[in-house]
Amino acid sequence: MTNLLSRLFGRGKKGSGATAKDRLRFVLQHDRINLPPERMEEMKREILAVIVKYLVVDKDRVEIDLEQRDRSHSKLVAEIPVVINTPPSAANSVNQSVSAADGSDANGANKGVDTDGNDDAQDGDAEDDDAGKETEDAQTEQRENGEETKDAKA
Amino acid sequence: MGGKVVTISSGKGGVGKTTATANLGISLASLGKRVVVIDADIGLRNLDVIMGLENRIVYDLVDIVEGRSKLRQAMIKHKKFADLFLIPAAQTRDKMAVSPEDMVKLTDELRQDFDYILIDSPAGIERGFRNALEPADEVLIVTNPEVSAVRDADRIIGLIEAADKGPGKLIINRLKTNLVKKGEMLSSEDVFDILGLTIIGIIPEDELVLSASNSGIPVTLNLQSKAGMAFNNVARRVIGEDVPFMNLDENRGIFQRLVRLLDGR
Ligand SMILES: Nc1ncnc2c1ncn2[C@@H]1O[C@H](COP(=O)(O)OP(=O)(O)O)[C@@H](O)[C@H]1O
Ligand SMILES: [Mg+2]
Numbered sequence: 001m002t003n004l005l006s007r008l009f010g011r012g013k014k015g016s017g018a019t020a021k022d023r024l025r026f027v028l029q030h031d032r033i034n035l036p037p038e039r040m041e042e043m044k045r046e047i048l049a050v051i052v053k054y055l056v057v058d059k060d061r062v063e064i065d066l067e068q069r070d071r072s073h074s075k076l077v078a079e080i081p082v083v084i085n086t087p088p089s090a091a092n093s094v095n096q097s098v099s100a101a102d103g104s105d106a107n108g109a110n111k112g113v114d115t116d117g118n119d120d121a122q123d124g125d126a127e128d129d130d131a132g133k134e135t136e137d138a139q140t141e142q143r144e145n146g147e148e149t150k151d152a153k154a
Numbered sequence: 155m156g157g158k159v160v161t162i163s164s165g166k167g168g169v170g171k172t173t174a175t176a177n178l179g180i181s182l183a184s185l186g187k188r189v190v191v192i193d194a195d196i197g198l199r200n201l202d203v204i205m206g207l208e209n210r211i212v213y214d215l216v217d218i219v220e221g222r223s224k225l226r227q228a229m230i231k232h233k234k235f236a237d238l239f240l241i242p243a244a245q246t247r248d249k250m251a252v253s254p255e256d257m258v259k260l261t262d263e264l265r266q267d268f269d270y271i272l273i274d275s276p277a278g279i280e281r282g283f284r285n286a287l288e289p290a291d292e293v294l295i296v297t298n299p300e301v302s303a304v305r306d307a308d309r310i311i312g313l314i315e316a317a318d319k320g321p322g323k324l325i326i327n328r329l330k331t332n333l334v335k336k337g338e339m340l341s342s343e344d345v346f347d348i349l350g351l352t353i354i355g356i357i358p359e360d361e362l363v364l365s366a367s368n369s370g371i372p373v374t375l376n377l378q379s380k381a382g383m384a385f386n387n388v389a390r391r392v393i394g395e396d397v398p399f400m401n402l403d404e405n406r407g408i409f410q411r412l413v414r415l416l417d418g419r
Contacts, residue, residue, distance in 0.1 A: 014337065015336060015337025015338045016337070016338050016339075017333075017334065017337045017338055017339050017340050017341065017344065018337060020300070020301050020339075020340050020344075021340060021344045021347070021348065023301055024301050024304055024305060024340075024348050025348065027301075027305055028305060028308050028348065031305065031308060031309065032308070032312065070350050071308070071311065071312060071315070071350065072315075
């Protein structure tokens, strides 16, 4: 009710005060750990560069963020989705990540769209279905062809 | 230990430290306390004019520290309150003329004869701030509800805590209630959420502050002034009274009342 009234009188919308609060939160997060945003991005890139030497990760869904309870309690929280590995016989990791992308497109979830939106389950399924066929899939250059190729094999 | 040393600081300049110090000094004196206010902003003397005592200065803080003046000689008695004194800053010297240890020594002497020693800190995080911080028993941090002022306050709060002088208490100065209501200014709750310090004062924007500084009569002596009343409340909280925050709502019109009613406020 109050909300309705407020909105009717133009008080419900987000004013510059709320923007000020958000911006303050952002700058203080970095001020408090003495690490400016641009250095933080650099650090994230370096962390990721190390991890991809060992694991295949879904780079588009990596989240490395600072969580701050108050001035003296900050923690860096990282969520780095790892692409589920194929059997040991599988090709090298570069090929694997290519196949993961192809595979999920092949599932038809995101036809013609970037692979970003797929969740773990789809990726995993794709891997299972395609187990042992990596090389062929990886060689399928055109994404649109992915589904046909797979159907043909299924 | 006797008297208590209360330092008034901020990160950013121009947020109202000197105004707050002068008014707290007057209010504490009017509450019957024996008070000394010290202008620690060496090179940028200001507290004397805000208190209307600029024409009585003979010696200053540096004169005391360097032994040219006895402590009592340099203390300027307020026109209205027999137990309120000012120690002015030197106008022509630089901050390095006084050390944190000098301030501790000086205030230890004052503690014996006074209830409150208020120190008006300079802006920034340099020597002058260290001088003001070192002897403090309590630190009040003045800020305005603005991004840059709050950001700088956060910085100073960190330094105060690192020096084991925390947690300080916040004075939010120049709050514009009408803008807060429109969502166009950070509210005191917003500032609290962000800085996480106890709020000891919320002072509204008030044109009478300017007239007060023009005339050298701090606004808390003007009974018409909301800012003056708010400063007086801060003083009462400093001495340990439990004073509710005043309602700063200027025009509680029919609409606001309706909203409040429906909101259960
Ligand atoms: N509550 C207020 N309402 C209106 N003007 C204010 C208020 N508080 C401070 N000011 C004005 O803000 C300016 C800076 O205040 P001052 O006390 O000198 O700040 P600081 O000592 O932190 O540099 C002065 O011109 C003063 O008159
Ligand atoms: Mg000042």
